[in-house]
Amino acid sequence: MHNSSATQPGTSAPTIPVIDVxxxxxxxxxxxxxxxxxxxxxxxxxxxxxxxxxxxxxKTMRLYNxxxxxxxxxxxxxxxxxxxxDVVGGVAFSPIADEALSATLGIKTPGDYKESxxxxxxxxxxxxxxxPEGIEQAFRDYFVEMETLAKHLRRVFCKAIGxxxxxxxxxxxxxxxxxxxxxxxxxxxxPLPGQLRAGVHTDYGFMTILRSEASSxxxxxxxxxxxxxxxxSIDGAYVVNIxxxxxxxxxxxxxxxxxxxxxxPSDKKGSSRRQSIPFFLNPSKDTVITCLEPFCAxxxxxxxxxxxxGEYIALKTKQAxxx
Ligand SMILES: O=C(O)CCC(=O)C(=O)O
Ligand SMILES: [Fe+2]
Numbered sequence: 001m002h003n004s005s006a007t008q009p010g011t012s013a014p015t016i017p018v019i020d021v022x023x024x025x026x027x028x029x030x031x032x033x034x035x036x037x038x039x040x041x042x043x044x045x046x047x048x049x050x051x052x053x054x055x056x057x058x059k060t061m062r063l064y065n066x067x068x069x070x071x072x073x074x075x076x077x078x079x080x081x082x083x084x085x086d087v088v089g090g091v092a093f094s095p096i097a098d099e100a101l102s103a104t105l106g107i108k109t110p111g112d113y114k115e116s117x118x119x120x121x122x123x124x125x126x127x128x129x130x131x132p133e134g135i136e137q138a139f140r141d142y143f144v145e146m147e148t149l150a151k152h153l154r155r156v157f158c159k160a161i162g163x164x165x166x167x168x169x170x171x172x173x174x175x176x177x178x179x180x181x182x183x184x185x186x187x188x189x190x191p192l193p194g195q196l197r198a199g200v201h202t203d204y205g206f207m208t209i210l211r212s213e214a215s216s217x218x219x220x221x222x223x224x225x226x227x228x229x230x231x232x233s234i235d236g237a238y239v240v241n242i243x244x245x246x247x248x249x250x251x252x253x254x255x256x257x258x259x260x261x262x263x264x265p266s267d268k269k270g271s272s273r274r275q276s277i278p279f280f281l282n283p284s285k286d287t288v289i290t291c292l293e294p295f296c297a298x299x300x301x302x303x304x305x306x307x308x309x310g311e312y313i314a315l316k317t318k319q320a321x322x323x
Contacts, residue, residue, distance in 0.1 A: 014045050014223050022052025025152050039160035046242040046255035047221050055145045063142040067181035069132040082126030090125025092118040102199030110195040120178040143179050146279040162294050171287035184274040197261035203243040205282035210239040215274035217264030251295040285310035
């Protein structure tokens with residue numbers, strides 16, 4: 001196991017640790033060390049990498065490759081296909097510059113230089129395309145892989161906090177999670193002023209489990225003192241981060257950290273295409289987010305009123321678009 005601590009001895013510079021979660025999943029010696037490494041990371045940068053996660057590399061590559069084949073189809077076809085059909089468990093295509101993530105923090109920029117395919121078992125979308133063949137199944141299979149890993153990680157969180165390991169499970173019956181494949185194309189022309197591959201933002205939900213690939217122009221994470229760290233890119237590892245809803249659950253003790261995806265440097269033109277696969281783990285709509293007892297014990301008051309996840313998301317969306 002190569003758990004590195006979140007802060008290197010002798011410096012105050014935080015790093016993003018790489019944690020082999022295999023011992024926890026298999027309930028072996030070393031499980032407690034996994035829990036404590038994850039707890040440290042969640043209090044420090046809110047970001048860590050996991051290896052030993054048990055996610056099928058075949059299912060991951062299948063989704064990666066089929067999504068890539070979709071992104072390579074003509075733009076017009078991608079925006080037209082299935083449009084307006086509105087089916088639960090369908091797919092939603094978001095074209096380049098459609099979304100500016102930093103708007104959620106009240107920062108105005110041009111749209112992000114990316115396109116994406118979005119799916120959730122309980123989320124609305126358009127009807128699935130008939131090509132590339134097998135793409136719907138690939139999304140569904142990978143979604144199940146993510147549900148399994150998410151469950152392990154929820155248990156790690158519970159152990160770290162001192163809750164029963166299944167404390168959150170009822171909240172994930174009917175969960176509203178979203179799976180997204182993002183294509184960051186080559187930037188043949190320079191981006192617009194202020195335009196990034198993905199603007200600075202925090203994730204809204206419980207946690208995000210991201211499969212990324214090494215490229216110039218990758219994920220960067222902002223430390224508490226405002227510096228930008230490059231997230232390490234390790235083949236087959238997942239980047240995990242806390243979302244805003246979970247930060248609220250912990251009375252802000254675990255941190256949902258701003259992050260962004262940088263543009264590739266202009267001398268890397270032609271070798272910077274990047275695809276990432278975030279899974280946004282969200283609880284069911286009627287889950288109540290309320291300060292977890294260990295975080296508001298011994299006279300520490302809860303900072304926030306209890307709120308359902310559904311109300312919370314509505315509030316966040318309103319805040320993001322009213323600035
Ligand atoms: O592509 C990435 O590395 C991160 C994307 C991201 O942060 C997001 O979509 O919320
Ligand atoms: Fe994000």
